[in-house]
Amino acid sequence: MLEKPSVIKRYRLHVGTIAWILHRATGLLLVLYLMLHIWVIHHVSQGPAGFNKVMKAVQSPLFLFLEIGLLGCVLYHAFNGLRIIIVEFSREGVEAHKQIFAAMMAVAVFLFLVGGVPMFIHFLHVLAG
Amino acid sequence: MKFPRTSGGFYAWLFQRLTGILLVILLIIHFAITHNLPKGGEVTYALVAPRLATATWKVFDLTFLVCALFHGLNGVWMVVQDYVHSETAQAWIFYALCTLGLVLLVLGAITVIPFKA
Numbered sequence: 358m359l360e361k362p363s364v365i366k367r368y369r370l371h372v373g374t375i376a377w378i379l380h381r382a383t384g385l386l387l388v389l390y391l392m393l394h395i396w397v398i399h400h401v402s403q404g405p406a407g408f409n410k411v412m413k414a415v416q417s418p419l420f421l422f423l424e425i426g427l428l429g430c431v432l433y434h435a436f437n438g439l440r441i442i443i444v445e446f447s448r449e450g451v452e453a454h455k456q457i458f459a460a461m462m463a464v465a466v467f468l469f470l471v472g473g474v475p476m477f478i479h480f481l482h483v484l485a486g
Numbered sequence: 487m488k489f490p491r492t493s494g495g496f497y498a499w500l501f502q503r504l505t506g507i508l509l510v511i512l513l514i515i516h517f518a519i520t521h522n523l524p525k526g527g528e529v530t531y532a533l534v535a536p537r538l539a540t541a542t543w544k545v546f547d548l549t550f551l552v553c554a555l556f557h558g559l560n561g562v563w564m565v566v567q568d569y570v571h572s573e574t575a576q577a578w579i580f581y582a583l584c585t586l587g588l589v590l591l592v593l594g595a596i597t598v599i600p601f602k603a
Contacts, residue, residue: 395590399597405531435510442503458512475526
């Protein structure tokens with residue numbers, strides 16, 4: 358990263374800047390999740406008892422709720438990532454990058470509702486016992 | 487198409503994008519089938535084991551594993567390059583990330599490859 362010139366007091370937060378910060382933040386969270394996920398799924402080698410035991414722990418109401426946030430992180434990172442690729446590979450993409458961001462986010466929000474609403478209903482069912 | 491001569495950074499950049507596109511597709515399949523979305527529900531051994539025992543899903547999961555680990559750890563490496571300026575520290579972090587990737591790759595592979603329902 359280049360050093361910030363001293364004449365610049367603070368960077369302005371444009372759409373692209375915010376998108377970049379969120380991409381990094383969600384990316385780092387997803388790496389942490391990936392490591393946890395590989396370790397949890399490794400329990401499948403121990404057969405039904407071992408696997409169901411660990412899955413019970415990670416399908417508690419707290420985890421089910423956090424999982425909705427995970428879906429949000431995945432969808433944001435995925436569709437902002439596709440925006441980055443489009444903007445990098447086409448001249449028109451650079452000019453229309455804000456519209457492309459809006460379109461990608463519309464798809465991400467749609468898929469978040471499609472997946473997130475049933476996850477939330479399942480969370481409520483488990484919470485109610 | 488002939489690419490100009492570049493440093494290793496070009497391949498890191500290119501494969502970050504290729505694995506990224508692949509991961510979007512693999513994730514949609516993963517959510518639809520493994521997590522039964524948009525219906526949802528509990529994930530149990532009885533649901534997961536019969537699939538994981540098939541060659542098709544082993545190949546799917548191994549592809550998923552390799553792409554996700556490369557994409558994730560290469561992403562961390564990009565962040566590290568932005569904030570860590572010492573070359574010695576960068577080198578240590580690079581080897582640490584490679585080791586972490588290898589450990590997770592082996593852990594994932596020994597989960598998936600020998601699995602029998």
